[in-house]
Amino acid sequence: MHSKLFCAAALAAAFAPAWAQEKSANAFNPGISLILQGTAATSKEDPEAYRIDGFAPSGGEVGPAPRGFGLGESELVISANVDPYFRGHLVAALTPENEAEIEEAFFQTLALGRGFTLKGGRFLSGIGYQNEIHAHAWDFQDAPLAYKAFLGGRLGDDGVQLRWLAPTDLFLELGAELGNGRAFPATERNRNGANAASLFAHLGGDVGASIAWRAGLSHLRARPEDRAFEDAGVVQSFTGTSRLWIADFVLKWAPNGNATVTNFKLQGEYFRREETGELGFDDMVTPSSGAYSSRQSGWYLQVAWQFMPRWRAGLRYDRLDRGAVETAVPTVGPLASEHNPSRVTAMLDWSGTEFSRLRLQLAEDKSRADVTDRQVLLQYIFSLGAHGAHRF
Amino acid sequence: MRSIIAFAFAALCTPALAALEIFACTPEWGSLAQEIGGARARVYTATSALQDPHHIEARPSLIARARRADLVVCTGAGLEAGWLPLVLAQSGNPGIQPGQRGYFEAAAAARLIEIPASLDRAMGDVHAAGNPHLHLDPLNVSRVAKALAARMRVLDAPSATYYMERELAFQARWREATLRWEREAAPLKGLALVVHHKNLSYLIAWLDMREVGALEPKPGLPPSAAHLAGLLDTLKRTPAKAVARAAYNDSRAAEWLAREARIPAMVLPYTVGGTKAANDLFGLYEDTIARLLGTLR
Numbered sequence: 001m002h003s004k005l006f007c008a009a010a011l012a013a014a015f016a017p018a019w020a021q022e023k024s025a026n027a028f029n030p031g032i033s034l035i036l037q038g039t040a041a042t043s044k045e046d047p048e049a050y051r052i053d054g055f056a057p058s059g060g061e062v063g064p065a066p067r068g069f070g071l072g073e074s075e076l077v078i079s080a081n082v083d084p085y086f087r088g089h090l091v092a093a094l095t096p097e098n099e100a101e102i103e104e105a106f107f108q109t110l111a112l113g114r115g116f117t118l119k120g121g122r123f124l125s126g127i128g129y130q131n132e133i134h135a136h137a138w139d140f141q142d143a144p145l146a147y148k149a150f151l152g153g154r155l156g157d158d159g160v161q162l163r164w165l166a167p168t169d170l171f172l173e174l175g176a177e178l179g180n181g182r183a184f185p186a187t188e189r190n191r192n193g194a195n196a197a198s199l200f201a202h203l204g205g206d207v208g209a210s211i212a213w214r215a216g217l218s219h220l221r222a223r224p225e226d227r228a229f230e231d232a233g234v235v236q237s238f239t240g241t242s243r244l245w246i247a248d249f250v251l252k253w254a255p256n257g258n259a260t261v262t263n264f265k266l267q268g269e270y271f272r273r274e275e276t277g278e279l280g281f282d283d284m285v286t287p288s289s290g291a292y293s294s295r296q297s298g299w300y301l302q303v304a305w306q307f308m309p310r311w312r313a314g315l316r317y318d319r320l321d322r323g324a325v326e327t328a329v330p331t332v333g334p335l336a337s338e339h340n341p342s343r344v345t346a347m348l349d350w351s352g353t354e355f356s357r358l359r360l361q362l363a364e365d366k367s368r369a370d371v372t373d374r375q376v377l378l379q380y381i382f383s384l385g386a387h388g389a390h391r392f
Numbered sequence: 393m394r395s396i397i398a399f400a401f402a403a404l405c406t407p408a409l410a411a412l413e414i415f416a417c418t419p420e421w422g423s424l425a426q427e428i429g430g431a432r433a434r435v436y437t438a439t440s441a442l443q444d445p446h447h448i449e450a451r452p453s454l455i456a457r458a459r460r461a462d463l464v465v466c467t468g469a470g471l472e473a474g475w476l477p478l479v480l481a482q483s484g485n486p487g488i489q490p491g492q493r494g495y496f497e498a499a500a501a502a503r504l505i506e507i508p509a510s511l512d513r514a515m516g517d518v519h520a521a522g523n524p525h526l527h528l529d530p531l532n533v534s535r536v537a538k539a540l541a542a543r544m545r546v547l548d549a550p551s552a553t554y555y556m557e558r559e560l561a562f563q564a565r566w567r568e569a570t571l572r573w574e575r576e577a578a579p580l581k582g583l584a585l586v587v588h589h590k591n592l593s594y595l596i597a598w599l600d601m602r603e604v605g606a607l608e609p610k611p612g613l614p615p616s617a618a619h620l621a622g623l624l625d626t627l628k629r630t631p632a633k634a635v636a637r638a639a640y641n642d643s644r645a646a647e648w649l650a651r652e653a654r655i656p657a658m659v660l661p662y663t664v665g666g667t668k669a670a671n672d673l674f675g676l677y678e679d680t681i682a683r684l685l686g687t688l689r
Contacts, residue, residue, distance in 0.1 A: 084491060087481065108481065115459055115484035165459045165484045171452030173482075204452025209440060212451040252449070256442040259449065261642050309614040309642070353612060354447075354474070355513060384513075387473040392450050 030080030030088075031386035035136045037072030041065040041377035045368070052149045053337035053369040054322030055296065056238065057229040058184040060152025064365070065141065065377050071096040072379070075103065075136065077388065085111045091134070103156065115165040125155040126163065126175045127200050127218035128269055129248035137390050139265070139304040140347055141361050141379045145318035146271040146298035149341075150244055152184035155220070157196055171204035171214070185242040185273070186222030196222040204392075209257045214392060215249040226280075231333025233283060238292060240277010246270065252392075261309055268301040281329040290328025297321045302345075310351050318343040339369035357381045412548045415458050415488070417466035417476060418445055419664040420527040421498060421536075423673045425465050427562045428541045432551045436461070441666035444640050445471055446517065446612065450478035458483035461494065463547055465540065468497030469504060469524035493547055499524060501539035502532040506593055517612025527663065528680075529594035530570040533673060537562055569674055574599075577681050579688055584630065586623065588615075588637035588646055591662060595680065604632040607645045615645035627653045634687040638662030656687055 041047075043064055050063035073093040082088050091104040106121030124132045130147065131154045143153050157179030166172035181188050181195025189195050198221070204214035221243050228237035247270045254263035272295075279292035302316035320341040325331070343366060349359035358380050365373040412433045416422030422437030429435065436457050439448050445467070458464065458479050466472050480489055487494035504522030511520055526532045541559035545552040583601040585592070589608050596603050605626055609619035627649075635646045635657045643657070650657035660680050661670035669679035 081490070084489070110481075110489050111486040112484065113486045117482070117484045163482075163484065165455065165482070167460050169453070169456055171456040173455075202452070205456070206451065206453045209442075212449070212453065214452045252451075257440060258443045258447075258640055260444045260447050260640075353513075353517070387470065389450060389474050389476070389478040391478060392452060 028080075030078050033077045033383055033385035033388050035075040035077070035134075036382040036384070037074065037136060037380065039065040039070045039072060039141065039377050039379045041067060041070060041375065043067060043373055043375040045365075045371055045373040050367065050373075051334045052145065052320065052341050052367045053334045053339035054341060055149040055320065056227075056236075056335050057333070058149060058152035059229070060148065060154075060184060062143070062148035062153055064363070064373070064375050065379075072381075073101075073135070075134070077386075079386075081110065082107065085109065115167060117163045117165075119161040119163075120159070122156060122158045123161060125157060125177055125179075125198060125220075126161060126202075127155060127177075127198050127220055127244075128246045128271075129214070129216060129250050129267060130269065131155055133391055136381045136383070139267075139302060139312075139314050140316055140345055141359060141377060144269070144300035144302070144316065145320050145341055145343055145367065146269060146300055149296075149298060149320055150185065150271045150273055155183050155198075157181065157183045157186070159194065159196075169205075171202065173202040175200045175202075181222060181224070185220070185224060185227070185244065185275075187224040187227045189223070189225045195224075196220065210255055211251065211253050212257075212392070213249065213251045216247070218244075218246040218248070220244040220246075228280075229333065229335075231335075234332045235280070235282040236332055236335060237280040237282070238275065238277060239280070240275060240292065242273065242275045244271065244273045246272075250392075259306070261306075263306045265304045266301075267303075268299065270297070270299040272297040279327050279329055279331070281332075288329050292325075292327045292329075294323065294325040296323040296325070304347075312347075312349050312351070314345075314347040314349075316343075316345040316347075318345070337369045341367040343367060355383045411551055412544060413460050413462045415461035415464045417464070417472050418527075420533075420673065420676070421465040421467070421540075423664040423676075424533065424537055424540060425463075425544075427673065428537060428544060428555055428559050430554070430558050432548065432554055433544070441639050441661060441663045441670070446474065448472070448475045450475040450482070454479050455482045458488060459485050461485065461488050463494045463496060463543065464488040465496045466498065467524050467526065468499035469521035469526070470519040471499075471524035493543070496540060496543050498532075498536040498540075499526060501536045502526045503529075503535070505597060506590065516608070516610030523590060523593050525591040525662075526594055528592065529598050530566065530573070530677065531598075532594065534563060534566055534570075537566070565674075569677065573677055573681055577684070580681075580684050583684065583687070584632040586627070586632045586635045586646075586649065588635075588641040591638050591641075592636060592660065595660075599681075599684075601684075604630050607635070607637070607649065614642075620645060620649055623649060624652050627655075631655075634658045636660055636684075639666035658683055658687060660684075 047064045076092045079089045087108045093101045093103045104123050106119050106123040109118045159179035161177045163175040177198045178194035179196040186196035200218035202216040206212050225239050226237045228235050250267045252265045274295050276293040278289050280289040298320035300318045304312055304314040306312045322340050345363040347361040351357045361377050363375040414425045414433050414435045416425055416437045419437050419441050422435050426435045438454050507522035508518045541555050544555045577599045581600045584604045586605050605623045607615040634655055635650045637646045646657045661667040664676050667679050670676040
């Protein structure tokens with residue numbers, strides 16, 4: 001009996017097809033990838049003193065790359081299906097300050113059906129176009145000014161997201177999010193329920209074989225409480241309602257849809273924010289507060305053109321409109337400025353493979369009133385490990 | 393107002409005319425699914441023969457199509473790793489997720505070659521499971537057809553007999569055609585070729601041809617001047633009959649080498665739709681062999 005079993009096993013082993021995979025315990029290990037990033041930069045003005053005049057500081061890391069050599073965030077991405085019903089995804093950022101930050105940590109449903117997907121945890125919001133794209137996949141080293149001013153770089157909140165995809169040939173997706181408000185323009189408030197909510201709709205499709213496009217409309221509503229910044233010894237805080245609208249579109253062109261040799265990408269977004277509420281002015285002597293309302297906007301338009309295999313050139317124009325700011329109390333710092341920031345950025349990058357990219361970026365940055373900052377930087381982005389898929 | 397909404401919904405929700413909605417990642421599997429599914433399958437092919445299957449984007453239109461699919465038919469072996477996982481994750485369609493009945497990988501039914509002994513990205517774009525361009529071996533097509541038909545029978549049980557009959561008819565025609573191609577292609581035995589990418593390996597193995605070199609220094613890397621110069625040197629010692637590339641491969645490197653080495657540069661359809669004559673799987677093989685035989689004249 002034993003010898004029979006042995007023979008069967010030996011035969012099975014002998015005839016086992018070469019492509020059969022070994023089923024060991026670590027076959028269930030999640031896909032792991034690591035992103036390494038860094039810069040070498042020069043700038044005419046001090047990046048530490050960076051501010052966007054005309055706009056209340058967003059509290060995010062929005063400044064240009066540090067002068068000299070700088071390490072970017074190293075991202076560790078771990079992702080796998082939990083079971084037939086859920087997928088889990090973690091993006092941990094190891095910051096140059098030797099801290100670990102959770103950038104994203106969420107579950108996503110696989111089995112709701114009828115086009116519904118529910119996401120929960122910490123995730124990049126679906127509003128706008130660039131918001132959901134990871135920094136290493138951006139066409140420029142830093143975020144557009146509008147993202148910096150209105151979302152502190154980008155919106156990533158703790159909460160839930162529900163998406164619905166229409167059963168149509170035309171891509172139509174609707175989404176809603178509830179968040180805790182940890183991210184600008186909201187604030188966390190010690191109360192039950194959500195502190196930020198957003199809605200978005202995306203529409204997309206193809207034009208012939210060569211063009212693909214997507215357009216979207218998003219709305220974010222938050223009720224920040226004591227959203228404060230300090231300037232020259234004065235603490236200025238806002239409590240009220242913040243409403244943000246974003247219109248976005250992206251168009252990609254590649255001959256016959258084959259992006260290997262040449263391709264072109266046009267991307268633009270328009271932001272408009274209205275805030276109404278109370279603004280506090282605390283100079284540690286005679287604190288006061290009064291009504292505040294603002295209507296501010298901003299937009300950017302950028303192109304990236306792969307003119308030959310591996311090489312891409314890009315150009316971006318940013319513009320913010322300070323708009324109307326009405327306040328009953330004095331304002332300080334960037335909020336006191338009536339400047340309309342703008343910036344022009346150019347880049348050239350080389351990608352050895354889809355896993356490596358080196359970039360030269362030049363910018364003429366008029367974020368600050370009366371100052372033109374000239375920034376030059378070199379950047380590297382390397383991806384190791386599991387083959388990540390990139391969003392459209 | 394209500395009638396407008398009703399009309400909008402009616403316009404948006406196109407009724408499913410066919411029993412089985414199939415989303416094929418590549419044209420060869422779209423063609424095969426149509427062979428088996430006949431009138432009871434509606435096949436959408438996500439990519440064309442002019443697109444590099446390694447570099448597809450998760451376009452909104454693909455996500456929208458995946459939403460309604462009953463069955464996703466892809467190559468597997470990592471060929472679609474750069475886009476398919478995103479399309480599936482965003483489709484909101486539980487039936488086509490990996491591991492479900494509506495998710496079909498051709499590589500699971502085929503026999504793969506060039507399985508790397510070790511894995512390192514320094515070797516270029518190598519696939520752990522082996523060379524994924526597996527449809528240019530007629531035996532693989534036959535194996536995949538069998539597995540695909542079995543899957544379609546499970547998904548659409550009422551049409552099981554229909555799919556079985558169509559599959560058997562396809563297998564008979566395919567077997568007969570394969571024998572004919574092997575006869576016709578007999579003079580190609582030993583034919584030395586330079587390829588652009590390792591996407592013709594199965595064809596070369598099947599017809600007993602020889603690959604003298606590849607224009608890509610390593611799989612997935614664009615041809616470099618230094619590598620092409622080296623290849624030209626190699627060709628002086630071991631001459632090749634032609635430089636062959638797929639319809640989606642960039643022509644410049646192939647044409648440069650062909651000119652320098654004084655051999656013809658040849659475009660092979662690679663998949664259905666790659667050339668005018670390659671209008672289905674049979675046309676693909678017929679045109680490929682005709683073009684290869686052309687180099688002998």
